[in-house]
Amino acid sequence: MSHPFKPWLALAMQTIPLNDLRRHNAGCNEEFITVASRVLDSGWYVLGENVASFEREFAAFCGVAHAAGVGNGTDALELALRALGVRAGDHVVTVANAGMYTASAVRSVGARPVFVDIDAESLCVDVDGLEGVIAAGPAAIVVTHLYGRLAEIERVVELASSHGIPVVEDCAQAHGASRGGRKAGSFGDIGCFSFYPTKNLGALGDGGAVVTSRDDLADRLRQLRQYGWTSKYVAQTPGGRNSRLDELQAAFLRVKLRHLDQWNAARRAIANRYADGITNARVSVPARMEADSVAHLYVVRTDDRDGLREHLRQAGVSSDVHYPVPDHRQPCMRDDFASVNLPNTEHACDHILTLPCFPEMTSEEVQSVVDACNSWQP
Ligand SMILES: Cc1ncc(COP(=O)(O)O)c(C=O)c1O
Known part of the structure; x- marks a missing residue:
């Protein structure tokens, strides 16, 4: 049977897409199927062995002591703010050109975003502009490493720590970006990642992680992602909710991390x-x-x-x-x-x-x- 020429199809096939997740994931297909069937067989689907292994591997990749898998990148930001003790009415400094994910997280905890301008070249936070707002005593600063490029994070951390203000890094677009041997997520108090499928490290669904080298924050983050539980059915930490990474996504992420x-x-x-x-x-x-x-x-x-x-x-x-x-x-x-x-x-x-x-x-x-x-x- 002959195939009629379809000009619209030819045109569509020639278009160069912005991103192509089919092509991206195709190379891992066989491994995905193997690990997915293992998860299926295990009978354990949320916060299990794959999540624990991925957390260890991802923490090592980032050069930090701890990683905790969560539901997505916006939850990662919200839980990070809660873990740092940000409360209703507090001010959180951030930029306004990064898709509103941080502003959503800030508002979810009842705090108010304080926007600072960006540097005209890097399109990341203008550190000189930070000095004025830091003096007003915000509860935290969120620095977004936009488009995959590290912001001037060392300067921000130095400035913030001289005022005792914690720094959260939004690394949703910067998995693996590094300077001076240090990776995105290892400079501030907490680093937040999204594993949305289009990200440099993307799951086959939603996913996220928080990373930190502080034991106290890691403990609190693990409690907050699961109802504030300090042990099963004992909700001791206020502000807890359900935001967990599932076994399938963790298994896929382990394959892709390599x-x-x-x-x-x-x-x-x-x-x-x-x-x-x-x-x-x-x-x-x-x-x-x-x-x-x-x-x-x-x-x-x-x-x-x-x-x-x-x-x-x-x-x-x-x-x-x-x-x-x-x-x-x-x-x-x-x-x-x-x-x-x-x-x-x-x-x-x-x-x-x-x-x-x-x-x-x-x-x-x-x-x-x-x-x-x-x-x-x-
Ligand atoms: C800079 C930035 N922060 C946070 C997020 C939020 O991640 P998620 O879509 O997983 O909630 C994204 C992703 O879309 C992002 O690009």
């Missing part, structure tokens, strides 16, 4: 090909990436985002915006933050565009993205 360094290196290589190859003066690319970035998202800037997006679309290149609406302008927040102005944050949200960057991209696909960017003439 590939993470290699995947991160592949992402960086793509990012550096973009940095070298995209020469269109209207497309501003981030600096070349070293170990301190794991290229979770490749974000360029342009003064005509809609124009570039449309040109890329016509060239078969997908793109997206991470994130278009700053937290303080979100519909559920803006009334409370009407007087807050964050010029660098607002400017970035209007000018950023994310290009495809995932470890399995072919060399031809990378070149097509470069060519599409360079052929744009607004």
